[in-house]
Amino acid sequence: MLAYIIRRVAQSVLVLLITGFVAFSMFSYVGDPVENMLGQERTQADVDRLREQLGLDQPFVVQYAKFLGQAVQGNFGLSYRQGRPVSDILSERLPATLELAAVSGLMALAGGIGLGIFTAIRRRGVGANVIMTLSLVGVSLPTFLIGILLIYVFAVQLGWLPSFGRGEVTDLGWWTTGFLTVSGLKALVLPAITLGLYQMTLIMRLVRTEMLEVLRMDYIRFARARGLRERAINFRHALKNTLVPVITITGLQLGSIIAFAIITETVFQWPGVGLLFINAIQFVDIPVMAAYLMMISVMFVAINLVVDLLYFAIDPRLRVDGRSGGH
Amino acid sequence: MTALIRLERLTRDFDVSKPWLNRVIERLPRETLRAVSDVSLEIPAGSVYALVGESGSGKSTIGRIVAGLVRASGGTVEIDGVDTVSAAPARVSEVRRELQMIFQDPFASLNPRWKVRRIIAEPVAVRGESTEGLSERLLEQVGLSAADANKYPHEFSGGQRQRICIARALASNPKIIICDEPTSALDVSVQSQVLNLMSDLREELGLTYLFISHDLTVVQHMADRIGVLYLGALVEEAPRDRLFAEPKHPYTQMLFDAAPRMDAFGREVEPPKGEIPDAINPPPGCPYHPRCPMATEVCWTEVPQTRHIGETRVRCHHAE
Amino acid sequence: MTGPVLSVRDLVVEIPTRRGVLRPVDRVSYDIAAGEILGVVGESGAGKSMTGNAVIGLLDRPARITAGEILLTGEPIHGLNGEALRRLRGRRMGMIFQDPLTSLNPLLTVGDQLTETILEHLPVSAAEARKRAIAALEEVGIPAARQRIGSYPHEFSGGMRQRVVIALALCAEPELIVADEPTTALDVSVQAQIIALLKRLCRERGVAVMLVTHDMGVIAEAADRVAVMYAGRLAELGPVREVVGNARHPYTAGLMASTPSASGGHRRLRQIPGAMPRLDAVPDGCPFHPRCERAEARCRQAPEPMLQTCDGRAACWFPVVADEEVPA
Amino acid sequence: ETLRWARAGDALTLDPHAQNEGPTLALMHQMMEPLVLRNPDGELEAALATDWSVDPDNPEVWTFSLREGVTFHDGAEFTAEDVVFSFERALSENSDMKGLISSVASVEALSDYEVEITTNGPNPLLPAALPNILMIDKDWAEANDTVDVQDVEGGEETFASQNVNGTGPYMLVSREPDVRTEMTAFEDYWGAADFPIGYSDIVYTPIQNPSTRTAALFSGEVDFIQDVPVQDLERIEADPSLKIVSSPQNRVIFYGLNVSDELVNGTPDAGNPLADGQVREAMNMALNRDAIRDVVMRGQSIPAGVIMPPFVNGWNEELNSVSTDIEAAKALMEEAGWGDGFSIQLDCPNDRYINDEAICQATVGMLAQIGVTVNLNAQPKAQHFPLVNGLESDFYMLGWGVPSYDSEYIFNFLYHTKGDLYGTWNGTRYSNPELDEMTKAIAAEVDLEARDEMIAEMWDMAKADTVYLPIHHQVLNWAMDSDVGAAVDPDDQVKVKYFTAD
């Protein structure tokens, strides 16, 4: 198992390096930061001076090497837009995104697994079919439109929930949370639904398919033949086996929730890293973009690692041979 | 009679070690699984040579090595006098053409997306030769109708599929057919049809069979000569009647005793002890010694060598 | 003498499909007494498993029992609802499946699976259940049962796994066991062990066993009586010596003759021409008539006689007479 | 009472000299002040300076008298040394404001409340250049090690980019960049009695997505928004609890044309059609500015015939007149030998001006009618502006505001031959030596009458050459709760001290 983790980590580092490289190579094409950083009255001399200061005149590889060297030390440089250390900005913005992602992730997981089981067990029932169809409506509209429609209905027409922002947040020193105030919780509702709906549908369908497969297995028949209760069969025998494949995909999905937050955060002006990233792109704030992409990869890799370890916890077969990975 | 196929000290090891990193960290040695161990045998042209043994004894592996689907780790395989290890590749592929295979599972050995015509003609089509009318002719030869060439495999029953497999094997006019448990997935009534067909074809076309099976009665019915495998090693080999009349090796005896018999109503015998050991860590000495009622100290330490007792070759310290 | 543990009377199982209603089990009747092993043989698709599943109440949709009765120690169980049937399953009747590799849940230890079954059916404490689980493992011949109880299925070999499966089927002490090809996936040496084990348990506990297989040899060695099925119907039913040695039904006779045997040598095997009809194309009259050498006009027109109405052995208009030589 | 205020973007920094950018300055104007302020009517107003005059003998020397009794938020007194310090800071290398006051040669304190500014050559318009030069406390800056203007490459962030110590009517309470900035009224503000100061607190939130921004106003979560999407004006107007205030903006939107011999994106065999004045004139006539106003802008624009906002010195209605005439345009094209038309790429930003992309799109259709096939390349401003400045565009959209309210600013940046100091935003390759010379001349001309005449002459020349196709003057709209009393500022610079709360 140790070997497994080591291998996984080594691969992850490789993934990160490549990610970093790709991320970085993209920046040369997003636009020119200098144009945004200088006012209308700037002269060519100002432009040249700034380019030199930012190191933008250096070859791309040199820039990447410099970036990596600094990044390893946790230093992502200063944001061109805000003139503050990127690491500060990110750590300031991360709680918002993580809280949103956590809530919608939990919602997607709980709802997805619950409904997935329900629709699998009641495969031919009316309720299950209605849920299946409705869930498709959720993924048949782009996220941003769902967000805007939710705002229109619940904020503008009904006035029940806020249309933007995080509401009142409590500062815990290194973390700001919206969980402790009513307005914070209210502000979470619409973005979390917008963000989680898609993932929920995905997880639900996945769980359903896997569960149906598992319910056909011989050991389920054998459990039935032993007269176990349906509940024990569904939840003790089938669900656990269902979870093994579900975990991988779900892990990947939770990773992409953070990335998908870009859209939700833009629609709801949610002050998280996704919004930060969009702003950074508009402003060609290279350090922020690079750091954001690296952060996403790190999280992704970390989630994958956790998923792999979960496998070991769930599936005893892996503990012995350790050969099969989480493909 | 010259041997069409000759195996000399054939050995095949599979590397079943854990990945390098695991071995380093967990201080594990490299592990190999000896699927075939020091097997020598000869199959004369026109005869049926059967390999029997329990699951995992290496029957299929030998078959595949002969067919060229798996490489040998040691020893030689001679087909029609050509050493397939050392001869020029062109020569090897030429003799391999003389050789075809029939597999165990008639449901898995036909591509479900291909029409029967194409399946049967494939061995010929690969060489770019004309396949005009070939499938239809072969279908009739194996007792199906020419019109079946237009169907897909799923439209046939298990027995019919096995006939299609046989037709495919015959397409390239082979001399040798390796049959890897050709009837073990079939019902007895269908099995008899397929076995009869195979016997008929053998007579008509003068084929040589390497017949792999775990079913002693089938082997007894089909084979001229029988080799018994245990953990990759050929523990006993004899002409059919000799073997059945006088099994020398205790393992062979055990197999005969354990096999259910139609005339043994309510037989109450002590069932054999134990199961086949783990092939990765086989017992030292004679591999059968942990289960052998005759085992003595020498069996624990010394690997028995092949001995000739009359027409029988046997690997046992105590056989006589 | 009490009545049979299991009585099946004119059981019909039907599957509605888009090409019409199929009858994989058609008017099948038999009894099994306590301590008796009834062997059920027949070609693949003859309806053996379907009968077993119907008995234990595990028919998969859309198959369903449409006629006949199933009596367990005299009580009808064919009409029971799901929950009532579930209480019987495991407790009063157990089932063993073909493949020991897939019959066990890979994520639960064998101990978990045993105790959960015991706790479900017997009013015992968890500790007691564990004790019984160990006893059950010991009984089926698993060495060091106390240690192995915490093992996962993949840590056992194939034969050992089938023993665990048997322990699971027997742990709540049922009166009837339906064993569906319990040895097909196993090697001969292990098969011999498992058959011996089944016979021993059947004898010691007085369990009625329905042993489904298509291996004539296994039947001959293990069964007390044999039922031969063809195209969903019983072709022949009788004591094992009689049926195997002196088949009355031409189909049984053909089966026996086409099995290669020690005495046969290299001669051509006798073969039954053709194959069993598909369920959607069962011929009129006796379903076996297209393959039967003895078939006459009557066989083509009238359905074969019911077992009970003829001599009680073979459902055939022209059964092979005892002293008549089986044509070689 | 609290004013909850939202607009599309946030200030980039709190350092008053680091970024010459609209939202940044708008926020800073609540907390800091210049010597001379432009009030909501667009007129210069005394702020920290009460009086200013140019030396009658030497037009290069200006004297500013400072307001007495003004204190910074931390209680320190505002004196001449702060002015000198602030100017020096604004002129320093890293400052983004130095372009505005590049004519300033030196600043000296004559006394505690009097400073003298010397310019490089006469600059009659100096006061007009000052409204965005905000004053900062010297001692505070020195104490907090923030004397230098924040420099993005400078390693660490500066104190001044996160803290404010100004003399303005509001003090900073808290700030989370891009999220929320809170301010509260400064009790010791010098003008507490002179200005309405209707709000005791300000909460400023950027909301990027236009729909969300409007939704926030509708749902009552904010009281006042800038950057109102024009299509939502009607509905806001219809809402009895909301209102709109509008005014022409100090920004004109126009297209620039590459008039050189070669086009960047492929020159037709017959040469660059845009080099032909008749073609340019034809394109100018093909633009239906009324349609753009009525449909794309929902009436929220003033068709422009000259690339000069209406308040600017040099403006007159006649210059601004323009008409659409497709037939005449076609005839001109024919005459110029381009009757069969040509094709050209139009580069356009899609996140900079009001409905910028839609305007360009409409233009594509209009030019199609005189046979000009336009490929529209609409992209974010970060990619658009480098094209303009890198001379990589043949036909581009640009918007121009004139902070100095004088035509010189336009000629300097847009008409002068492109060079390092002059013509920096001239992407047209247009070069008119006469115009160049006059541009330099009016910068130094102190006789205002003569100067105005020269400007009129220059405009005639410029307009005759049609290197720019004016589109319209943007109209500025602020939407707010009906009890907010606000006057729109043509520079879009909110100054909450002028707001009343009913």
Added chain:
Amino acid sequence: MSDHQVELQTRRTPGRFARAWDSDLAYSFRRTPVAVVSAAVVLILVLSAVFAPLVAPYDPFDPASLNLMNGFTPPGQPNALTGETFFLGTDDQGRDVFSTILYGMRISLFVGFSAVLLAMVIGVVFGLLAGYVGGWVDSFIMRIADIQLTFPAILVAMLIFGIAKGITPPEYRDQMAIWVLILAIGLSDWVQFARVVRGATLVERSRDYVLAARLVGQRPFAIMIRHILPNVLNPVLVIATISLALAIIAEATLSFLGVGAPPTRPSLGTLIRIGQGFMFSGEWWILLFPAATLLALALAINLLGDWLRDALNPRLR
């Protein structure tokens, strides 16, 4: 061998169409009203998109034919200035909404189909290679897949869009957007194809028919293409269907972020992005009709995919 003849009740082989009509899939299709309705919807939408130039009353992609003054005409009512009437109204550029939807759907479908095709080709090729060749090739491909997964679709698209903008000559940028969308969506989507194909290939590879093919000397490439590929296509088909719906939605999402089809040649997504700006202003038709079309299209494809998934899964029958 006359005794074999009994089992050879050779029925006359029915024609291709009759066989298809008679197949289990077709039967299940006919018996599932949802599938029939969805297929009808998809068919109608796809056909009207393909034949948009014939169906649509106007050509919204021809700038010369547009009259800006027609802008914001409500559905079915005459325009206040020009007096023209449009069935579903006009948008802010005076384009007929109905025609624009048809043309936009063309683009959306084109992007969707091409992106899925691209993803499918890459995924199937990589999946086959990884599954069939195994060893380090497998590890390598699956690691690439991991890296790919690290970049969620949106980021990939933005990245590619950025790069493509940088490297394509300006005169091609107009068309480029479409190709970039295809590339971006296709690239972010191939992994799931690869994984599924790899899994299925591993299963197929161990089947005896592959062994038989190797035995007769088929080249590995031929085995992969001729033998394995046809047998792994079922799950690919299911994924492709669902991916198609996802790709169409992804295109819309990207266009919201400004990384999409140009406004002069709008896709459904671009139309929705434009339309959402008019949500509060009363011009509901600019948003509603494209959104409803997108919903109908994506939902119908999704439902079809759903049905296909269940119908092609032999274990669920």
